[in-house]
Amino acid sequence: MAVSKESIRKAGLELSNAEAALRNANDAFKPSKSKPKGLQMGDPGYATARRVQQEAQERVATAKKKLDSLKRTEKQLTASQRAKEQASQVPTVRPAAKVEVTPEVEVKPVSTGGKVDTKSDSSADANKDKGEKPKSKEELYADAIALASKQYNMPDILFKNVESLKVLLQRYVDGKLTDNQLKREIELDPWYRQNSAEIKARYVQLFNYEDLVKTGRAQGTTDYEQQLDGIVRKLQARARELNGVEIPDDQAKLIAKDLYIYNLDDDPAILTERLVRFIRPTAGMIGGIPTTGYAGQALQNYQGLQAIAKANGLKIEDLLPRDATGMPQTAEGILEQLALGKVDINRVAQDARKLAALGQPDYVKDLLGQGYDLDSIYSPYRTAMANTLELDPNTISLSDPALRMGISKEGDMNLYDFERSLRKDNRWQYTQQARGEV
Structure with missing residues (x-):
């Protein structure tokens, strides 16, 4: 054979x-x-x-x-071949050929301008050793891959899939680069310089997997497939934490592939950054009635914003940052910023107090500046008002004029005087106490 x-x-x-x-x-x-x-x-x-x-x-x-x-x-x-050749070269005896003797002819040198032409008529120069046979393109390809593999730990699959490396390999095979030039070009290649050894290794796993897919041999057993599945599970778990739902599987795989290649799958901040765009109200059903709302950490943050707004007599829209045109951003926008840690909920609360301080007496402004909410400042007066006018305290707005009488530019009113002033409110006549006095 x-x-x-x-x-x-x-x-x-x-x-x-x-x-x-x-x-x-x-x-x-x-x-x-x-x-x-x-x-x-x-x-x-x-x-x-x-x-x-x-x-x-x-x-x-x-x-x-x-x-x-x-x-x-x-x-x-x-x-074995050499032995056969030697055996075939054993000399054989042949009859002697007849030799004819011819008279000798004297060869005289030719005069060329006083110089004798002694140039040999030998054809030895025409048969000079031309060196070893040039390598084929297949052999040059193998040499290049062996060099890249040994020197840079780069198998041939990278040269098949990375365009800039593919060009370098072709130039070497075409005889346009020497070994040293190939090494220098690889070291200067943008793809080679931009990607760490770990990222290059991950590209190898990806390209091997893609080759298996093309031939129908991908069975979920490669390192690439198993790592990708692990990243998808990690993404879905983080998505549930953020907003209580899983993201579409095809989108999760696209994100996972990107995180895998660039070795970012172990960074929690990066995972969150890739998932915040999925923070949206989701549909649900309660008692047969369709509902929409947030879940997970997004729900906690949204409820926190609602509480801050309510505690300072504001709407949640009043807390949202403004865009370049002065329009408030969406609730989803600030929830994304909160999830990324780019907005501090405590800063949002303090900004709400500053907004609530507009038009308030100096006494109230000072308390708001110290971190008290408007709700806390007016709490004693709200309780007194609820008792006097026989109202649910939760129905008394912080902007109610009767409540605001408790604190004015002159200072805060004592509760006895405040309760007596409430008897002038139109709602007093509908109370049990008012009807009893009549």
């Missing part, structure tokens, strides 16, 4: 790719920015990473065995 150079070249390429995959698998256990101690037993993804490492080790061993076997076979066949 003949062994071609092409089969040996392919076996060498398989070994280079297997060794690159093993180095990538080993990188998972090295310290990194997200895991200073490296991947440890018990960490999420440890079992998967260990399995991938073992599979890579088996691939390297298999590839080495295959390459060694091909080389041995080639060596044996070469030795």
Whole structure:
């Protein structure tokens, strides 16, 4: 059985790719920015990473065995062929040919301007050694991949899928770059410089998965698929925390793919940033009646805004930031900002107190500036008013003129005088106490 150079070249390429995959698998256990101690037993993804490492080790061993076997076979066949050639070159005895003697002719040098032309008529110069045979494009391709794999831990799948690297490889195969020039061009390549070793390794996993999809062999067992599923679960859990609902699965996968490639899936702030756009009122059903509203942390923040507004005699729209045209932003907008930590709920409350202070007596302004809500400041008067006018205290607005009489520019009124002043209010005549006195 003949062994071609092409089969040996392919076996060498398989070994280079297997060794690159093993180095990538080993990188998972090295310290990194997200895991200073490296991947440890018990960490999420440890079992998967260990399995991938073992599979890579088996691939390297298999590839080495295959390459060694091909080389041995080639060596044996070469030795056998050489022996056959030597056997075929045994001299045979032939009858002597008749020799004819011709008279010698004297060869005189030709005079060329006083110089004798001693130039040899030999054709040896025409048969100079032209060096070894130029490599084929397939061999140059294999050389480039072997160089990139050994020097930069970059298997051939990156050169097939990253456009700028694909161009460099083609230039090398076309003989336009030497080994050193190829190395320099790789190091200057924008994609190579922009992506860390960990991100490059993740691109390798992605491209391997995409190749399996094209051939219909993706079965959910690759490291890429398993890590992506884990990120999707993490996204959905965070979405439930933020707004009590899961996001559409196809959108979750798109976000997960982006987070995986750029090694951002362990950053909680980044997860939240990608999910806040899904904070919206959601439909529900209570007692057969359709409802809409927020849930999760969004509901807590919305209720907090409502409480701040109510405690200072305002509407929730009064608390919303204004855009360039002076129009208030949507509630979703401020809820997104709160989820991202870009807006402080305490600052919102203080701004509400400043707004409530407009038109208030100095005494009230001072209390609002100290962190008291308008509701707290007028609470004693509201209670007295509810008792005197026999009203539900929750129905008494902070802007009620009768309530505002309790505190004026002259200062706060004592409760006895305040209660007596309420008898002049039109609502007094409808109370049990008023009818009893009549």
